[in-house]
Amino acid sequence: MNHERSRALYDRALSVTPGGVNSSVRATMPHPFFIERGDGGHVIDADGNRYVDWAMGYGPLLYGHDAPEPVEAAIQSTVSEGPMYGAPTEIEVEHAEFVARHVPSVEQIRFVNSGTEATVSAVRLARGYTGRDKIVVMQGGYHGAQESTLVEGAAGDASPSTAGIPEEFAQHTLPIPFNDPEAAHEVFEEHGDDIAGVLVEPILANKGIVEPVDGYHETLRDLCDDHGSLLVFDEVITGFRVGGLQCAQGKFGVTPDVTTFGKIVGGGFPVGAIGGKAEIIEQFTPSGNVFQSGTFSGHPVTMAAGHEYLKYAAKHDVYEHVNDLGQQLRDGIRDICEDQAPEYTVVGTDSLFKTVFTRDGKRPKNGADVARAATERWERVFWQEMKDRGIFLTANQFESQFVSYAHTVEDVEETLDAYAESI
Numbered sequence: 001m002n003h004e005r006s007r008a009l010y011d012r013a014l015s016v017t018p019g020g021v022n023s024s025v026r027a028t029m030p031h032p033f034f035i036e037r038g039d040g041g042h043v044i045d046a047d048g049n050r051y052v053d054w055a056m057g058y059g060p061l062l063y064g065h066d067a068p069e070p071v072e073a074a075i076q077s078t079v080s081e082g083p084m085y086g087a088p089t090e091i092e093v094e095h096a097e098f099v100a101r102h103v104p105s106v107e108q109i110r111f112v113n114s115g116t117e118a119t120v121s122a123v124r125l126a127r128g129y130t131g132r133d134k135i136v137v138m139q140g141g142y143h144g145a146q147e148s149t150l151v152e153g154a155a156g157d158a159s160p161s162t163a164g165i166p167e168e169f170a171q172h173t174l175p176i177p178f179n180d181p182e183a184a185h186e187v188f189e190e191h192g193d194d195i196a197g198v199l200v201e202p203i204l205a206n207k208g209i210v211e212p213v214d215g216y217h218e219t220l221r222d223l224c225d226d227h228g229s230l231l232v233f234d235e236v237i238t239g240f241r242v243g244g245l246q247c248a249q250g251k252f253g254v255t256p257d258v259t260t261f262g263k264i265v266g267g268g269f270p271v272g273a274i275g276g277k278a279e280i281i282e283q284f285t286p287s288g289n290v291f292q293s294g295t296f297s298g299h300p301v302t303m304a305a306g307h308e309y310l311k312y313a314a315k316h317d318v319y320e321h322v323n324d325l326g327q328q329l330r331d332g333i334r335d336i337c338e339d340q341a342p343e344y345t346v347v348g349t350d351s352l353f354k355t356v357f358t359r360d361g362k363r364p365k366n367g368a369d370v371a372r373a374a375t376e377r378w379e380r381v382f383w384q385e386m387k388d389r390g391i392f393l394t395a396n397q398f399e400s401q402f403v404s405y406a407h408t409v410e411d412v413e414e415t416l417d418a419y420a421e422s423i
Helices: 004-016 069-081 090-102 115-130 181-194 216-227 244-252 300-315 318-340 367-371 375-388 409-422
Strands: 035-039 042-045 050-053 108-112 134-139 151-154 157-160 173-177 195-200 230-234 258-262 272-276 345-347 352-356
Touching: 050 409, 069 300, 090 108, 090 272, 090 300, 108 115, 115 134, 115 195, 115 230, 115 258, 115 272, 134 151, 134 181, 134 367, 151 173, 157 173, 173 181, 181 195, 181 216, 195 216, 216 230, 244 300, 300 318, 318 345, 318 352, 318 409, 375 409
Parallel strands: 134 173, 134 195, 195 230, 230 258
Antiparallel strands: 035 042, 042 050, 108 272, 151 157, 258 272, 345 352
């Protein structure tokens, strides 16, 4: 493949953008390929190379790069009426009503502009509602670029995981291993009266896809109930992808107090949201005392896109299609690994899939298990091999990969052929 134009664009980007990218995960070796346009389940780069796209914008593109006609029509008509107003619109009410009808935990919802903004606001809400400071998080979980959760270490011995965060901030965050009920009980025994909430992804989807063991989320639910803490599900990635319109909480049968959303709920446009019990969400200003506001929140174009996205899924076989292709991919990759690399583990559910380069063939139970895998091989060798064969995967070992409604059986077969040659 020729990448001359991407290389030239990267050289230009380096002079005006840190690292040449606007999001760290886009930095790949030796340089990123720059996308010119999308086409269904594919992307075409600046040099004209075509790839089967399993990154799908890191999750938002449930329909690929060509949204169904009702979605496109809603976007175009909304844009033609004006970009935004700084005042409420009917479409944000309709979108909120749709989400509240389908997601078990949601009675009210506040729309914001990113998944990070949603989780920042959810943490502030939990603290304001309970009058407590400490937040329990999962080691290996990811909740956006926010000070309260960019930590490493263990409960009682946490420190910031990045420069720029005061050490004191980490004192209020209690990281525990995912899928470890004993650790959850211990942190509540020691800090229960100070814990405002537990912030957890239903599935660790930024750490190689780690699913919960049976009963784990029920344990967190019970502990929060016993200690007056809030259970907060971060469904920025899993929302409206795992479990269909009921999200992962519907699939697992555990209802949190608060849920954060992003990605699909905005139909491919910048979005975030915080939903939950009315008595909790009403603590946001102006009805309560927890400040939350944003110029672009409830942006009419985003609301129109997200609303039509979900309406279309409610009326068509969208989840049946993407979940079936996801299963075909996982089964096919598993067969390849069993033959060529039995130490590797295929993970995922619904329309999420990933191969973790484990060293013992055991399914990861937490973030540490994934971190012990041959993570460097993904980016330095495997990702490059797949790219050269026209397959666009997420650029590191930890990010999920996503099936879209635009993908086909032929895309799956092409991808499996590339896996067999690259593993």
